[in-house]
Amino acid sequence: MELNNNTRLLILQRILFEETDENNELSIAELSRKLRKYFNVEKEFDARTLKNDMNVLEDLGYEIMKNRGKFGKVYYSFQDRLFETYQLRLLNDAILSARFINEEEKKSLIKKLGKMTSVHIARTLPDPLIFSQMTANDYDQIKINIDHVHRAISDERVIYFKYGKYNMDKTFEYHRNGDEYEVEPYALIWQNDFYYLIGWFKKTKEMRHYRLDRIRDIRISEQTFEKGDFNVQEYVNQSFHMFSGENIRVEIEFHQSLLNVVLDRFGLEASVKKIDDEHFLLSTEGKMSTGLVTWVLQWGHKARVVSPRALKQEVEEEIIRMKSLYEELENRS
Known part of the structure; x- marks a missing residue:
């Protein structure tokens, strides 16, 4: 890059952004040395020129901090970051914990995150290699689906797709004999390590959700819709x-040792009532489903359904089926 007033200002801004932060500052002499190295020139940069450049940057809204050190020496740094360090860490960890993102993409995303801060802070972010990785074979498909669903939600357009799951042979099988689903998309959420589309399934006239990695052949139609309440x-x-x-x-009646588990699941606004020193009662809205039955059973003797009777009966019947299964295994041996 040719050295002139414009390029000098540009590279000075880049040096301040990439190499300084609240814990790392540079003096005029150090800034001059880095500029000389970048432009491969021997001549020192005039201190007054660099100070004037920083004044220009500040006039443009680029806030530069000045700190007086030992013997009155002044150090400069840029600290007005788009993301705080803890926010970068939140984003970093969210990327690393996402099972559907493959290792290569995780490295790419984290590298880009690092460019949003100084090189010093970027080096403190965890390396993807120290986390257990799960490569998603259908990751390319997921990227396409995210893009299509996002645009369809934004434009309020009906989408069509095929849906299915893997069988015992690890072959993908379509539901509904491969017929298309016609859905009005309402939301795209990340839940339990997977992306889900929430939308109005027009055939059954009900709200449903679909795992994005199980969606195939998605297309956005020209048909628009108006979101309901x-x-x-x-x-x-x-x-x-x-x-x-x-x-x-x-x-559901729980043992008091599960109080924080329940609050983690339902939030502090959950309706919980103390029964005695060892138990409390949770009252909430739920959906009658095998998922709810399984969720209750995972807590063993520390959770008991009080109502409704239909759910209580489902749990009891599942316990009987589990008991019979183990008795059958015991009789085989």
């Missing part, structure tokens, strides 16, 4: 483990 958060809260079913009022 729908609370996405309420839907997610009621859809235990993303299973659908009839809305019901649920009361």
Whole structure:
């Protein structure tokens, strides 16, 4: 790059952005040395010129911090970041924990995140290699689906796609004999390590959700729709483990040791009532589903359904089936 007033200002801004932060500052002499190295010139940069350049940057809204060190020496740094360090860490960890993102893409995304801060802070972000990786074979398909669903939601357009799952032979099988699903897309959410499309399934006239990695041949139609009154958060809260079913009022008695588990799941606004020193009662809205039954059973003897009777009966019958299964295995041996 040719050295002139414009390029000098540009590279000075880049040096301040990439190499300084609240814990790393540079003096005029150090800034001059880095500029000389970048432009491969021997001549020192005039201190007054560099100070004037920084004044120009500040006039343009680029806030530069000045800190007086030992013997009155002044150090400069740029600290007005788009993301705080903790926010970068949140984004970094979210990327690393996403099972559907393959290792190569994780490295690429984290590298880009690092460019949003100084090189010093970027080096403190975790390396993808220290996390257990799960390569998604259908990742390319997921990227396409995310793009299409996002645009369809934004433009309020009906989408068509095929849907299915893998069988025992690890072959993908389509539902509904491969017929297309016609859906009005309402939301795209990330739940339980997977992306889900929430939308109005026009055939059955009900709100449903679909795992994005199981969607194939998606296309956006020219047909538009108007979103009805729908609370996405309420839907997610009621859809235990993303299973659908009839809305019901649920009361479950828990051992007090599971209080924080319940609050983590339902939030501090959850309706919990102390029964005695060892138990409390949860009252909430849920969906009558195998997902809810499985969720209750995972807590063993520390959770007991109080109502509705239909759910209580489902749990009891599942316990009997589990008991019979183990008795059958025991009789074989």
